[in-house]
Amino acid sequence: MELSQIAYFVTLARTLHFTRAAEACNVSQPALTKAVQKLEEELGGPLLHRERGNTQLTELGRLMLPPLERALALAREAKQQAEAFRQRESSPLRIGLEYSVPASLLTPVLAALRRKCEHIDLRLRQGSQADLCQRMLDSELDIALMVDGPGIQERLHRWPLFAEHYIVICSPEHRFRDRDHVAPSDLAQEDLVLHESEDCPVRQYIGRLYESLGTAPRMQHFASSQEHIIEMVLASLGISLAGERLPTPLPLLRRPFDTDSDCRDVILTVLAGRPLGPTPALFLKLMRARSWEQSDPEAAFATAAAA
Amino acid sequence: MDLKRRLAALFEVRPAWYTDLLTRIATRLNRTAIEGVLSAGSTMPDFVLPNAEGELVFSDELLAQGPLVVGFFRGGWCPFCSATLKALQEVLPDILAQGATLVAMSPDTAGHIRATKQSLGLQFELLSDVDNATALRFGVVYPVPAEYSKALLSFGIDLTRRLGAAAHLLPMPALFIAGTDGRLRYAYANGDVTDRTEPAAIVALLRSIRSDDPPVPGDDGCPVASATPDAGANDAL
Numbered sequence: 127m128e129l130s131q132i133a134y135f136v137t138l139a140r141t142l143h144f145t146r147a148a149e150a151c152n153v154s155q156p157a158l159t160k161a162v163q164k165l166e167e168e169l170g171g172p173l174l175h176r177e178r179g180n181t182q183l184t185e186l187g188r189l190m191l192p193p194l195e196r197a198l199a200l201a202r203e204a205k206q207q208a209e210a211f212r213q214r215e216s217s218p219l220r221i222g223l224e225y226s227v228p229a230s231l232l233t234p235v236l237a238a239l240r241r242k243c244e245h246i247d248l249r250l251r252q253g254s255q256a257d258l259c260q261r262m263l264d265s266e267l268d269i270a271l272m273v274d275g276p277g278i279q280e281r282l283h284r285w286p287l288f289a290e291h292y293i294v295i296c297s298p299e300h301r302f303r304d305r306d307h308v309a310p311s312d313l314a315q316e317d318l319v320l321h322e323s324e325d326c327p328v329r330q331y332i333g334r335l336y337e338s339l340g341t342a343p344r345m346q347h348f349a350s351s352q353e354h355i356i357e358m359v360l361a362s363l364g365i366s367l368a369g370e371r372l373p374t375p376l377p378l379l380r381r382p383f384d385t386d387s388d389c390r391d392v393i394l395t396v397l398a399g400r401p402l403g404p405t406p407a408l409f410l411k412l413m414r415a416r417s418w419e420q421s422d423p424e425a426a427f428a429t430a431a432a433a
Numbered sequence: 434m435d436l437k438r439r440l441a442a443l444f445e446v447r448p449a450w451y452t453d454l455l456t457r458i459a460t461r462l463n464r465t466a467i468e469g470v471l472s473a474g475s476t477m478p479d480f481v482l483p484n485a486e487g488e489l490v491f492s493d494e495l496l497a498q499g500p501l502v503v504g505f506f507r508g509g510w511c512p513f514c515s516a517t518l519k520a521l522q523e524v525l526p527d528i529l530a531q532g533a534t535l536v537a538m539s540p541d542t543a544g545h546i547r548a549t550k551q552s553l554g555l556q557f558e559l560l561s562d563v564d565n566a567t568a569l570r571f572g573v574v575y576p577v578p579a580e581y582s583k584a585l586l587s588f589g590i591d592l593t594r595r596l597g598a599a600a601h602l603l604p605m606p607a608l609f610i611a612g613t614d615g616r617l618r619y620a621y622a623n624g625d626v627t628d629r630t631e632p633a634a635i636v637a638l639l640r641s642i643r644s645d646d647p648p649v650p651g652d653d654g655c656p657v658a659s660a661t662p663d664a665g666a667n668d669a670l
């Protein structure tokens with residue numbers, strides 16, 4: 127496929143008018159028509175119904191428009207990225223992390239970016255899913271890592287990174303120290319340390335768990351950050367749950383949380399259809415290219431090293 | 434055994450319905466898509482892509498070191514591409530001896546590039562051309578017919594997951610060689626997955642670039658990319 131063919135088709139799909147599309151693309155109408163015909167030949171069918179005074183997209187045209195529009199934008203972005211980096215220009219990189227999604231996931235990717243670009247203007251923001259979604263819609267964030275769920279806006283493009291199980295974290299003195307794993311029924315009568323935000327996915331999961339058990343924690347303590355939760359757990363105020371990719375400091379104990387099917391999907395999201403600046407676009411490529419499998423020795427090493 | 438024969442042998446052992454499908458796709462691509470492929474004499478589009486180790490690779494940094502050989506392959510799932518990559522590995526010392534760099538790229542994401550590099554024991558850069566953004570600029574991308582996506586899925590190859598995209602676009606197998614000035618000296622793409630530039634020919638082309646440096650076929654930008662390479666290029670192969 128030639129980029130010009132795609133560009134002509136995308137313009138034609140917007141204007142639904144051959145003459146106006148040709149003017150917008152700065153080519154003659156026969157040249158535009160010929161290019162679109164070639165694209166149709168390549169795609170194996172007509173993209174447009176051509177009736178006098180009434181041009182409409184065919185079903186194939188409607189099907190192919192979004193991926194071709196995206197391909198065109200990506201090729202243009204790729205050109206800008208290479209040029210921006212050659213001139214050592216940078217653009218702000220604003221990343222959102224939903225509560226309980228650890229920043230350590232970003233470390234190897236940010237380090238790779240930093241090795242090639244000294245002028246990264248990075249902003250990390252933690253928040254609830256609703257808050258991060260709104261900030262993406264308002265162009266205050268470029269990219270966010272979230273826990274997949276029904277609340278994620280349709281307008282966000284999402285890529286699954288990995289699925290993770292939950293772990294129980296507790297102090298070295300806790301009765302779970304001699305356990306290989308912890309079952310949901312073990313949580314009854316425990317003191318819990320939770321994120322203060324009711325929107326925190328781990329807190330929501332724990333809430334559903336207690337509801338299904340028909341019981342309640344003995345005591346609940348609240349903190350505004352993962353770091354605070356870890357310190358409170360270390361001080362034996364209670365136990366907590368976390369995603370298994372959370373790096374934890376010694377001597378905090380980690381025990382697999384024994385449920386057959388409970389795991390959560392961590393996803394990468396961007397606002398569909400909005401072009402990214404050169405730095406966020408490269409960050410996105412690095413994130414999507416890498417392996418997020420837990421068996422990946424590098425990923426396992428990163429978690430262990432951070433712990 | 435030369436690459437062409439190796440690929441032909443792989444082709445022969447596939448089920449007839451599958452090779453028929455590959456042949457139909459190749460015929461269509463060589464009638465239509467091939468015209469959009471960049472030709473020798475064009476300026477090579479620059480790129481910045483993640484490699485198998487998760488680092489960014491800049492084409493301008495590679496070009497500063499010497500001529501650049503850029504191969505496009507469909508993915509680590511494709512046996513024809515894997516055989517080609519292994520054949521390229523065999524001539525890597527000869528490519529490096531010419532002061533050139535070899536990179537190969539596919540739109541595979543999610544760690545597949547790394548897995549391919551490790552499983553094939555490749556010592557050259559394998560890049561993840563996320564969303565085919567670079568391949569589009571080289572003009573080698575085509576939309577995968579739904580029939581072919583379905584066939585791959587029946588073999589357990591889920592393009593949606595590998596590409597991280599619901600729209601299945603793949604590059605035609607292609608190979609380009611750029612001089613240090615960034616101009617393409619050689620361009621070859623073919624919709625037929627068994628028809629690729631012979632690795633020995635790459636070394637010969639690099640040698641000729643090194644000795645006389647003028648672009649092949651000349652400064653007039655006369656295209657080399659076509660379904661069948663011209664006779665002169667074939668002799669060089």
